[in-house]
Amino acid sequence: MIGTPVVARRVPGNASIVHHGKTGMLFDTPEECMEHLLNLSEDDELRAHLANTAKEFVEQQYSFSAERSSYQALVAPYL
Secondary structure, three states: OOOOOOEEOOOOOOOOOOOOOEEEEEEEEHHHHHHHHHHHHHHHHHHHHHHHHHHHHHHHHOHHHHHHHHHHHHHHHHH
């Protein structure tokens, strides 16, 4: 993980992972995108908060061990 905050277009796939203001920033228009980028470039605390919260979220929800457990549970009935 490189600790870069995410600014992503608000579409279902992105919105299912990026929680606006918590794990990244979502935008609907080019103007919103520019506003979020500007805010992030000027606010060290916001950048750090988003990067840290996103890192924790990914480590909890998408860690190797969590993924392995999910796949094992999925195939176990067929073994």
